[in-house]
Each structure stands twice: as structure tokens, then as C-alpha cells.
Amino acid sequence: MKVFRADLHIHTVLSPCGDLEMSPRNIVEEAARKKLDLIGITDHNSTRQAEVVRQLAHQRGIAVLTGAEVTTREEVHCLAFLPDEERRLLFQHFLDEQLPVIPNSEGRFGYQALVDASDNILELEERLLITGLRAGIGEVEQEVHRLGGLFIPAHIDRSVNSIFSQLGFIPPGLHFEALEITRFVSEESARQRFGIAEAVTLTASSDAHYPQDIGAACSLFYMHDLSFAEIRLALLGRDGRKVMPQPKENR
Ligand SMILES: [Zn+2]
Numbered sequence: 135m136k137v138f139r140a141d142l143h144i145h146t147v148l149s150p151c152g153d154l155e156m157s158p159r160n161i162v163e164e165a166a167r168k169k170l171d172l173i174g175i176t177d178h179n180s181t182r183q184a185e186v187v188r189q190l191a192h193q194r195g196i197a198v199l200t201g202a203e204v205t206t207r208e209e210v211h212c213l214a215f216l217p218d219e220e221r222r223l224l225f226q227h228f229l230d231e232q233l234p235v236i237p238n239s240e241g242r243f244g245y246q247a248l249v250d251a252s253d254n255i256l257e258l259e260e261r262l263l264i265t266g267l268r269a270g271i272g273e274v275e276q277e278v279h280r281l282g283g284l285f286i287p288a289h290i291d292r293s294v295n296s297i298f299s300q301l302g303f304i305p306p307g308l309h310f311e312a313l314e315i316t317r318f319v320s321e322e323s324a325r326q327r328f329g330i331a332e333a334v335t336l337t338a339s340s341d342a343h344y345p346q347d348i349g350a351a352c353s354l355f356y357m358h359d360l361s362f363a364e365i366r367l368a369l370l371g372r373d374g375r376k377v378m379p380q381p382k383e384n385r
């Protein structure tokens with residue numbers, strides 16, 4: 135069994151709130167500097183920037199989970215990761231269908247730029263990405279799992295856009311591989327506050343919008359390799375594999 139350092143919640147320049155410095159190149163450089171083995175690219179309601187990051191990171195020996203931070207109809211933020219490029223594109227199609235067409239106001243929300251591996255802007259996403267999808271949390275979860283993906287409700291300890299702030303509880307029948315905590319809470323206090331059993335895996339991630347925040351919180355994955363199958367088994371705590379959240383700024 136090996137130990138891998140992972141930060142599974144990173145925004146790029148495609149997120150309106152993501153800093154313009156969050157280009158694929160800068161993200162990979164910073165992840166390498168922070169000695170991360172695995173990162174997750176999670177722009178709001180779009181997976182479009184993730185594949186370029188994956189290709190760049192591959193050259194540096196860093197694995198990338200490609201996905202998105204989905205805003206459900208209930209305004210709950212959930213991380214979704216797809217197992218391969220084919221299914222990422224299928225999930226992107228689902229997002230495109232479910233995203234209401236509201237134009238982005240760049241002055242108010244910021245730029246949503248899609249860039250290539252050399253930081254050239256390819257296009258500006260015109261639809262506001264931070265709005266809620268038409269699909270509810272259950273529908274999003276089912277679509278992610280139908281495509282063989284991973285579903286992780288995000289920053290559960292946050293007072294906005296978390297499953298507990300929006301719904302007050304975890305809906306019965308909702309399937310998820312883990313729940314994510316921020317760098318501002320310890321694992322113990324999160325479990326106590328929300329009544330989360332030891333059997334449920336918690337991940338800690340940075341939710342970085344600026345390069346310096348990458349790796350500000352991370353999770354240690356105990357598993358055999360960096361394949362999608364191993365990552366899933368680690369999240370599920372199977373056969374000795376496990377995930378240990380490392381939120382750094384415990385309060
Ligand atoms: Zn969020």
C-alpha cells in the first residue's frame with residue numbers, strides 16, 4: 135500500500151470566482167511545488183477545463199480527477215468526477231442540458247475563460263456557471279453514478295451551499311463515495327457536529343480559487359496506485375485502503 139497526497143477541489147480560470155492566475159499551467163506548477171500526487175479539477179457546473187489540466191499534469195507525474203463542482207437545483211455544491219474522457223463528455227452534455235441560460239456578467243461575477251495548455255484564451259463561456267442546475271441533487275447523483283463516476287457533497291461544514299445548510303440533512307437513498315470538509319474544521323468536530331459515522335469517508339480539500347491556496351487542505355489516500363478504480367476503493371474504505379483528511383487550519 136502506498137500513500138498519495140490529494141487535493142480534490144480546485145477551481146480554474148473557467149470559474150467566474152477563479153483567479154486569472156488559475157491557468158492549467160500554473161495549477162500544475164503549484165501542485166508539483168506542494169508535492170501533490172492527485173488533484174481534482176472542479177469548476178462550477180463545467181468540466182471543460184479539466185482535460186487540459188489532466189494532460190499537463192500527466193507530464194509531471196500528477197494524476198487528475200476530471201469533473202466539476204455541480205450546483206444542484208437546491209443550491210447544494212457537490213463534486214462529481216468521471217472515470218474517463220468519454221464519460222466526462224457525456225456528463226458535460228448533461229450539464230449543458232441542465233444549466234439555465236443566464237448570461238454571465240463579467241463585471242459582476244468575473245471572467246469565465248477556457249484556456250489551452252499555453253494559457254491562450256480559447257473562448258469565454260457566456261452562460262453564468264454559478265447558477266443552480268434544473269436537476270435536483272438526487273438526479274445529479276444518479277447521473278454521475280450511471281456514468282461510473284464519484285459523487286462527493288462539497289464543504290459540508292460551510293454555512294452556504296452545503297448539503298446541511300440547504301437541506302438540513304442527507305436525503306435518504308442518496309449515494310455518495312465521501313463527504314468533503316473544509317480546512318476550517320477538524321475531522322472529529324465535523325463528525326460530531328453532523329453525526330457522521332466512522333464508516334463514512336471524509337475528504338479535506340482546499341477549494342482553491344488562487345494558486346497559493348492549492349494544497350491548503352488535502353487528503354492522504356492509502357491505496358495501491360493512482361487509478362480511478364483504486365481511488366474509488368480508497369474512498370469506500372475497501373480491503374485496507376482508506377482516506378485520511380488533513381484539514382490544516384483547524385479551529
Ligand atoms: Zn462550493
Ligand SMILES: [Zn+2]
Pocket residue numbers: 143145176203341
Ligand atoms: Zn469550490
